[in-house]
Amino acid sequence: MKNIILFSLLIISTNLYSQNDASTLQNLISKDSSSIPFICSYPDSFRKATFIASTYPQGLIKLEEIQNTSSKLFQQAISKYNKDRQKQLWEIIRYPELPTLLIDNKDKSESELNVVLKNYPEELTKCALYFTKKDIIIIYIIDNLIKQFETRFKESIADFPKEVQESYSLLLTRPELVSSLTEDIKTTIILGDVYKRNPGIVKRATDSLNTAISIENKDEYEAWKNGIEKDEGVQKDLKKLAKKYQREEYLNDDIYTKNNYDINIYYIRPYPYWAGHPSWIVRPYWYPFPWWYHSGYYYYPRGRIIIRSMPTYHFGWWYYGHSNYPRKYPKANKYFQDHNYGPRKSYPEFNRGLKVKKVSPRGRKR
Numbered sequence: 001m002k003n004i005i006l007f008s009l010l011i012i013s014t015n016l017y018s019q020n021d022a023s024t025l026q027n028l029i030s031k032d033s034s035s036i037p038f039i040c041s042y043p044d045s046f047r048k049a050t051f052i053a054s055t056y057p058q059g060l061i062k063l064e065e066i067q068n069t070s071s072k073l074f075q076q077a078i079s080k081y082n083k084d085r086q087k088q089l090w091e092i093i094r095y096p097e098l099p100t101l102l103i104d105n106k107d108k109s110e111s112e113l114n115v116v117l118k119n120y121p122e123e124l125t126k127c128a129l130y131f132t133k134k135d136i137i138i139i140y141i142i143d144n145l146i147k148q149f150e151t152r153f154k155e156s157i158a159d160f161p162k163e164v165q166e167s168y169s170l171l172l173t174r175p176e177l178v179s180s181l182t183e184d185i186k187t188t189i190i191l192g193d194v195y196k197r198n199p200g201i202v203k204r205a206t207d208s209l210n211t212a213i214s215i216e217n218k219d220e221y222e223a224w225k226n227g228i229e230k231d232e233g234v235q236k237d238l239k240k241l242a243k244k245y246q247r248e249e250y251l252n253d254d255i256y257t258k259n260n261y262d263i264n265i266y267y268i269r270p271y272p273y274w275a276g277h278p279s280w281i282v283r284p285y286w287y288p289f290p291w292w293y294h295s296g297y298y299y300y301p302r303g304r305i306i307i308r309s310m311p312t313y314h315f316g317w318w319y320y321g322h323s324n325y326p327r328k329y330p331k332a333n334k335y336f337q338d339h340n341y342g343p344r345k346s347y348p349e350f351n352r353g354l355k356v357k358k359v360s361p362r363g364r365k366r
Contacts, residue, residue: 021198025205028187035184036191039177040209046174047206049167050181051199054192056164057185062156063168064182070149071276077141083280088127089138090278094269094288095120099143102132106139149274175273176286217310224339225307228297235305237332238297241325245318246291283317 028036039050053060078089092098098120105116110129117125131139153172157165171178181188195202228234270286271277277285292298296311319325319336326333 021194021201024190025194025202028190029205029209035180035187036206037209037213038180040206041213042174042177044207044210046170046177047210048203049170050177051191051195051202051206052164052167053171054181054188055196056157056160057189057192059157059160059164059168060178060182060185060188063153063178066149066152066156067273067276070145070274074142074145074275075279077138077145087278088130089142090271090275091124091127091288092131092139093142093146093272093275095124096146096272098128099139099146102128102139103136103143106132106136146272146274172273175270176284178273179284179286221310224296224310227335227339228305228307231331231335233331234335237329238295238305239299241319241329241332242291242295242297242299245295245315248318283314285314 039047042050074093078086081089101116105113108116110133113129113132114125117128120128153168157168160168171181191202228238268287268289271288292308294312294315296309296315297305297307299305
């Protein structure tokens with residue numbers, strides 16, 4: 001966090017912009033609860049779209065209302081299916097063009113459909129074939145929900161300037177960004193007000209913050225990795241936690257080949273904003289990443305630990321949601337605590353799990 005604050009302080013020193021706007025922006029950046037650091041971890045095109053969209057926050061509020069309706073309708077439509085079939089339908093909607101494609105080709109034979117679907121993952125193709133031939137009605141329902149959402153969304157931003165409309169459309173491809181903006185709507189409104197008056201100061205500050213985050217994340221990852229590799233006790237606890245996390249959070253989906261750690265997670269499509277995320281995952285969860293993406297590590301059969309990255313917020317939220325885990329895994333817990341309260345406090349994801357106080361991973365009050 002030190003570098004981030006230093007960069008924000010540079011804003012104050014300039015005489016080219018309003019002192020009030022600079023102070024306001026600094027306060028937003030320095031707050032742990034603010035969505036600004038999260039936004040600034042994205043490439044420039046998405047940061048700019050976020051700033052522009054925030055100048056019309058009423059559109060985000062309306063968009064959330066539309067999403068609440070479409071999500072509930074989808075959940076109701078698939079509630080009659082068992083868990084496995086629901087998971088398959090959740091996979092289908094991650095490809096927005098797929099329902100229409102299946103409807104247009106519903107009268108073709110399975111062999112012909114296989115050709116149509118040749119560029120899709122094998123497991124997804126099996127799901128698509130099943131519903132197309134055995135239960136096409138649900139595909140029609142999904143297709144209709146998608147079209148209804150798109151119509152209502154376009155109507156809700158129809159009176160906005162073209163640049164704002166384009167920004168909203170781009171943000172919908174990153175549902176976690178839209179969710180962040182609506183969940184922290186107070187910050188979004190303030191950010192939009194500052195951007196209207198001083199777009200230059202917002203860009204310079206957030207560009208600097210993006211650079212600071214990249215540097216700090218790299219340094220923090222190296223410190224995290226080196227510490228774990230030197231402590232066999234921590235490694236043993238992490239191995240046990242990995243098994244529990246995989247089992248409890250239902251993150252071992254069939255779409256992933258077992259122990260395939262070479263999956264390029266950057267090409268994994270999110271669940272669409274209009275549908276939300278699967279009901280069996282309590283926290284907002286937009287990308288069906290494999291469990292080892294969230295934990296940040298995995299083990300080879302002989303037990304050697306491989307550290308890929310820092311754990312995600314989801315992993316931190318899950319771990320700290322179990323009040324007995326610090327006692328059960330004392331080595332890992334001490335490592336987590338030392339890292340969080342030690343010289344490094346900048347990492348905006350895993351450490352934020354410490355601050356979740358309201359609901360546990362199983363939905364219980366703590």
